[in-house]
Amino acid sequence: xxxxxxxxxxxxxxxxxxxxxxxxxxxxxxxxxxxxxxxxxxxxxxxxxxxxxxxxxxxxxxxxxxxxxxxxxxxxxxxxxxxxxxxxxxxxxxxxxxxxxxxxxxxxxxxxxxxxxxxxxxxxxxxxxxxxxxxxxxxxxxxxxxxxxxxxxxxxxxxxxxxxxxxxxxxxxxxxxxxxxxxxxxxxxxxxxxxxxxxxxxxxxxxxxxxxxxxxxxxxxxxxxxxxxxxxxxxxxxxxxxxxxxxxxxxxxxxxxxxxxxxxxxxxxxxxxxxxxxxxxxxxxxxxxxxxxxxxxxxxxxxxxxxxxxxxxxxxxxxxxxxxxxxxxxxxxxxxxxxxxxxxxxxxxxxx
Numbered sequence: 001x002x003x004x005x006x007x008x009x010x011x012x013x014x015x016x017x018x019x020x021x022x023x024x025x026x027x028x029x030x031x032x033x034x035x036x037x038x039x040x041x042x043x044x045x046x047x048x049x050x051x052x053x054x055x056x057x058x059x060x061x062x063x064x065x066x067x068x069x070x071x072x073x074x075x076x077x078x079x080x081x082x083x084x085x086x087x088x089x090x091x092x093x094x095x096x097x098x099x100x101x102x103x104x105x106x107x108x109x110x111x112x113x114x115x116x117x118x119x120x121x122x123x124x125x126x127x128x129x130x131x132x133x134x135x136x137x138x139x140x141x142x143x144x145x146x147x148x149x150x151x152x153x154x155x156x157x158x159x160x161x162x163x164x165x166x167x168x169x170x171x172x173x174x175x176x177x178x179x180x181x182x183x184x185x186x187x188x189x190x191x192x193x194x195x196x197x198x199x200x201x202x203x204x205x206x207x208x209x210x211x212x213x214x215x216x217x218x219x220x221x222x223x224x225x226x227x228x229x230x231x232x233x234x235x236x237x238x239x240x241x242x243x244x245x246x247x248x249x250x251x252x253x254x255x256x257x258x259x260x261x262x263x264x265x266x267x268x269x270x271x272x273x274x275x276x277x278x279x280x281x282x283x284x285x286x287x288x289x290x291x292x293x294x295x296x297x298x299x300x301x302x303x304x305x306x307x308x309x310x311x312x313x314x315x316x317x318x319x320x321x322x323x324x325x326x327x328x329x330x331x332x333x334x335x336x337x338x339x340x341x342x343x344x345x346x347x348x349x350x351x352x
Contacts, residue, residue, distance in 0.1 A: 003352065007047050007091070014040045043094040050087040056080050092352045093343060101202035101277065102168035107144075107270045108200055110157045113176065115194025120153025122179040122304075123196045125327060127157045130173075132329025139163030144263050145253045158267065160203065167202045172338040173331075174200045181306035191307060195300065203266075204273030211269065217241040218261070223252035240264045247271050302334075316341050 017037040021030060057080045063073035110127050112119035127146075134141040145158040161170065177196045182189055223237040237252035238260040249271070251264040303312045304323060311326045312319040316337045320326060326334070 119194035120149040124154035175301035
C-alpha cells in the first residue's frame with residue numbers, strides 16, 4: 001500500500017470514528033472509539049498540515065501563469081517546497097507504532113563492572129551526570145539506593161526519574177559504558193579501561209504486572225554500609241526473590257523495613273514489566289540480562305575517553321569532543337542521534 005492510500009484510510013477511519021461518537025453511541029463502544037480517535041488525532045493533524053501545504057503549492061504553481069503575480073508566486077512556491085519534505089517526514093513519523101512505555105517515568109540502575117575502584121568511581125560520576133541531565137529536563141530524580149564503595153565510588157545506585165517522556169529519552173542509555181583515563185591512584189600515568197553497566201527500565205504500575213505473593217521469598221537482615229559497618233541494629237534491609245523468574249532485588253537505603261520493601265517491589269515490578277515487553281517485542285532485548293550485558297570490557301555502547309576529551313557512541317558512530325559537557329549532563333545531542341537512528345530503522349521496517 002502506498003503512502004497516499006495509507007493516509008486516505010487513516011483520515012477515513014478518523015471521520016468514521018468522529019461520526020460514531022457524535023451519533024450518541026455509549027458504553028464500551030464509545031470508550032473504544034474515543035480511545036482510537038485520540039490515537040489518530042495527532043496523525044490526522046500532521047496529514048492535514050501536509051495536505052494544506054500541497055494545496056498551497058498547487059495554488060502557487062497556478063499563479064505562475066499570471067505575469068503580474070509570477071514573482072510573488074515564485075517566492076511563495078520556493079518557501080512551500082522547502083517546507084514540504086519536513087511536513088512529509090512528520091507524517092511518516094506519526095505513522096510509526098508507538099512504544100507504550102515512552103511516556104512513562106523510569107528506573108535507573110548503575111553498577112561498576114570491570115575495573116575495580118576506578119569503575120566504582122566512574123559509576124558515581126555517571127550517576128551524578130544522569131542527575132544533572134534530569135535537572136536540565138525538569139524531571140524529578142529520586143535516589144532509591146546508593147551504596148558507596150571505600151573510595152567514595154558507587155557499588156550500586158538506583159533512582160526513580162519522574163516526568164514527561166523520561167523513558168523515551170533515557171531508554172538508549174541501557175548497556176555497558178566504557179571509561180578510559182588515568183586513575184587518581186595510578187602513579188605511573190598509565191591509562192586504564194573500566195566499565196559500568198547502566199539499565200533503564202520503564203516504571204510499572206500494579207495493573208501492569210500481577211505479582212502473586214506466593215511467588216515471593218522475602219528475607220530481612222541488618223543493613224550494612226561500606227566496609228561492613230552496620231547502619232542500624234534492626235533488620236530493616238529487605239531482599240525479595242521472585243521465584244518464577246529468578247529476579248532478586250535487595251534494598252537497604254531506608255531505615256524502615258516497610259519502605260525498603262515498597263522500593264524493592266517497585267523495582268521488581270519494573271524488571272518484570274520490561275521482561276514482558278521484551279517477550280512481546282522480538283526486536284528488543286530478549287531479557288534484562290542481554291540489555292545490561294556482562295560488563296566485559298569488549299562489550300560496550302559508549303566510550304568516555306578523558307585523555308582525548310571525547311565521548312563516542314558506537315551504535316551511531318558519533319564522537320563528541322566535549323566530555324566535560326557530557327559529564328555535566330548534556331546528553332541531548334547523543335540521545336537525539338540515537339532517536340533518529342531508531343526512527344530510520346522503524347520507517348524502513350514499516351515500509352513507510
